[in-house]
Amino acid sequence: MSTVKTIPSWQALTQHDVFPEANHDEVARMNVLTHLNYHLSARVLPGVKQSYEQRVKPAFVKAHGREPESRHEIRQAMQQDSYFQFWSALRRNTMEMRHQAGRAMVLRQIDRIVSKVDALNQDAATLQLDDSIPVPDNIRDVDIHCQPGCYYTEYFANDVTVAASYDAGLFVTTAGLLGALSDGGGKAIANWLAQEHPGFKPRKILDIGCTIGHNIVPLAQAFPDAEVIAVDVARPSLRYAHARAKALGVNNITFVQANAEHLPQFANESFDLITTAMFWHETSHQAMPAILRTIERLLKPGGLTLHLEQPQYQGMGLYEQFIRDWDTYFNNEPYWGPMHDLDLKQMLADAGFQVDELFDVGVVSKVDEAIFGKREAGESGEDYGRAPVWNAFGLWKK
Numbered sequence: 458m459s460t461v462k463t464i465p466s467w468q469a470l471t472q473h474d475v476f477p478e479a480n481h482d483e484v485a486r487m488n489v490l491t492h493l494n495y496h497l498s499a500r501v502l503p504g505v506k507q508s509y510e511q512r513v514k515p516a517f518v519k520a521h522g523r524e525p526e527s528r529h530e531i532r533q534a535m536q537q538d539s540y541f542q543f544w545s546a547l548r549r550n551t552m553e554m555r556h557q558a559g560r561a562m563v564l565r566q567i568d569r570i571v572s573k574v575d576a577l578n579q580d581a582a583t584l585q586l587d588d589s590i591p592v593p594d595n596i597r598d599v600d601i602h603c604q605p606g607c608y609y610t611e612y613f614a615n616d617v618t619v620a621a622s623y624d625a626g627l628f629v630t631t632a633g634l635l636g637a638l639s640d641g642g643g644k645a646i647a648n649w650l651a652q653e654h655p656g657f658k659p660r661k662i663l664d665i666g667c668t669i670g671h672n673i674v675p676l677a678q679a680f681p682d683a684e685v686i687a688v689d690v691a692r693p694s695l696r697y698a699h700a701r702a703k704a705l706g707v708n709n710i711t712f713v714q715a716n717a718e719h720l721p722q723f724a725n726e727s728f729d730l731i732t733t734a735m736f737w738h739e740t741s742h743q744a745m746p747a748i749l750r751t752i753e754r755l756l757k758p759g760g761l762t763l764h765l766e767q768p769q770y771q772g773m774g775l776y777e778q779f780i781r782d783w784d785t786y787f788n789n790e791p792y793w794g795p796m797h798d799l800d801l802k803q804m805l806a807d808a809g810f811q812v813d814e815l816f817d818v819g820v821v822s823k824v825d826e827a828i829f830g831k832r833e834a835g836e837s838g839e840d841y842g843r844a845p846v847w848n849a850f851g852l853w854k855k
Contacts, residue, residue, distance in 0.1 A: 464495055464632050469828045470625075471637040474704035475573050475617075475697065477563050477625045486558045490629045494551050501544050502780075508540040509776060528770075528778035528794075532786065535779070549787050552603045552630070559626035560605060563618055574617050577700035583711045584699040590714050592690050595741035595792065603789050608668055609691035620669050620697030627671075634845050635671075636825035638705075642734040642765045643672035645822040645847045647679035654761075659683050659729035663755065665717045665748065666736035670698030670710065672765075676732065677702070677710045685710040686728075688717055718747035726757045734765040738784075738796045745796070749808035756854045763851035765820070770797045801850060811855045819846045 467487035470476070479487070513534050517525055525531045535541045563570065578584050592609050600607045604626075606619045627639040635641035650657055660683055664673040667687035677685045687710055689695055699712045715722070731752050737745060752762050770778045785794035806812045822845050 464492055465828045467491060467628050469633060469637060470628055470639075471827065473638075473701060475570060475577070475621070475700045477559075477570065477621050478566060479562055479625075483558065483562045486554075487625075487629055490551055490555050490558060491632050493547070494555075494629055495632045497544060497548050497551065501547070505535075505541050505544050505780065506776065508538050509535060513538050513541075525775060528775050528782050531775060531779040532782065545783065545787055548783070549603070552788060555626045555629040556604050556622065558629075559622040560618070562625060563621045567616075567618055567621075570621050571615055571617060573704075574696055574700040575615055577703040578696060581699065581703075583708070584695065585711065585713045586692055586695060587714045588692075590690055590716055593716060593718075593741070593744060595744060596690065596739070599789050599791060601739055601789055602784070607691075608689070608694045611693055615696065617693045617697040617700075619691075620694045623694075624669050624671070624697070624701070633825075633828045636822065637827040638671060638674070640671045640675050641822035641825070641845055642847055643675035645820040645845070646672075646732060646734075646763060646765065646849070647675045648823060649818070649820040649849075651679070657730075657761070659760075661728045661730075662686070663688070663723070663728045663731045665731065665733045665752075666739070667698060667712065668694045670702050670712065672734040673710060673732070674702055674705060674707050676730075677707050681709060683709065683729075686713060686723070687711070688713045688715045688720070690714065690716050717751055718744055720751050720755065723755055725754050726760075728755050729757055729760045731756055731760070731762045732764065735767075737764065737766050738790060738793045740796070741792055742795065745799075746804065746808060749804060749810075753809040753854070758854055760854050761851060762854070763849055765847050765849050767797060768817070768848045769799065769801060770794075771800070805852065810852060812852065814855075815850065815852045817848065817850045820849050821846050 467479070467484055509531070514524065517530070517534050525534065596607060596609060604619065604623065608619055608623070610619055612618060624639065627635060631639070636644065659680055662676060662680065662683050662685045664676070664685070664687040667673050667689045668691070670687055673685060673687045677683070687698065692714055695712045695714055702710050740748065756762055767781065781797070782794045784790040802812050802815050805815060
């Protein structure tokens with residue numbers, strides 16, 4: 458069977474019961490944006506490096522008598538380059554248009570979505586909201602990756618607009634590589650545990666920063682006898698996440714509105730597995746150490762904490778640092794660069810962990826047959842549609 462090269466339609470997403478329904482034109486908009494996003498990544502982005510190597514870097518050396526010494530110097534020089542400006546502006550606009558398209562789709566039918574969410578959430582002990590939990594400054598002060606209202610804004614009672622829009626729009630940025638439920642990260646963790654630690658059977662699991670629950674659902678499915686707790690500060694995301702999980706037939710997750718810097722409701726050393734997925738770069742220098750201390754307090758001896766996150770910049774080439782750092786300055790992710798500069802080993806040690814066994818690993822999400830079709834054993838290929846590899850770091854608590 459040949460490698461899949463065709464970008465699937467947005468309609469390949471699983472239409473669970475609280476997922477927004479799209480008409481013909483809305484599907485077309487999502488597909489155009491998906492193809493544009495892929496084109497910018499696969500066809501236009503290589504030209505940015507060519508511009509750097511052939512024009513910007515030689516000009517910098519001529520002006521300064523040396524090569525750039527940091528990604529910041531590269532960024533400052535590249536911002537004057539017309540090709541970089543072209544690529545960067547289109548990438549930013551594609552993200553903004555993704556949110557506009559998703560938001561318009563959701564708002565057109567928000568009453569129906571809220572009604573379905575409310576019905577699934579009614580009198581549920583597994584949804585625990587707390588109006589006294591404030592939104593942290595690092596989340597409140599910026600619309601993360603350009604989403605209007607970020608994850609937390611409510612426009613009316615029981616609103617889930619931002620969450621439903623996020624669920625609908627992820628496909629555009631990833632072009633389906635997260636799977637039909639945008640849950641590739643959670644599936645990658647579950648696959649890695651099954652392959653590398655088949656005897657590990659956590660009885661209690663904590664997921665921090667769950668948003669719409671797309672990455673914790675696969676873990677709850679992988680360990681159906683486990684008690685699973687998913688926390689976030691964003692009420693609309695938690696409402697939607699709980700209803701989404703119920704719509705998918707997953708009933709062993711309790712969604713809790715809480716700030717992970719302080720989780721006094723959970724006993725010391727009470728969790729076997731604590732996870733995050735693409736969460737740390739949306740925290741802050743104040744929040745991250747506090748959350749790590751919380752994780753150390755809550756994790757049982759012999760337990761595992763595992764975190765999906767983009768790789769740290771240490772040991773990475775300056776150009777690669779620069780291009781990865783685009784999100785810091787142009788995608789409303791202000792902590793992206795500072796977080797990826799951190800010495801994670803020292804951060805974990807400061808939080809109280811014994812860090813000798815800190816590991817980095819690539820965890821692989823299986824190709825989703827619902828989107829890319831069935832593949833022969835071992836087939837992945839080098840083209841679009843191969844199984845995504847996620848970077849993860851973690852350790853077992855001694």
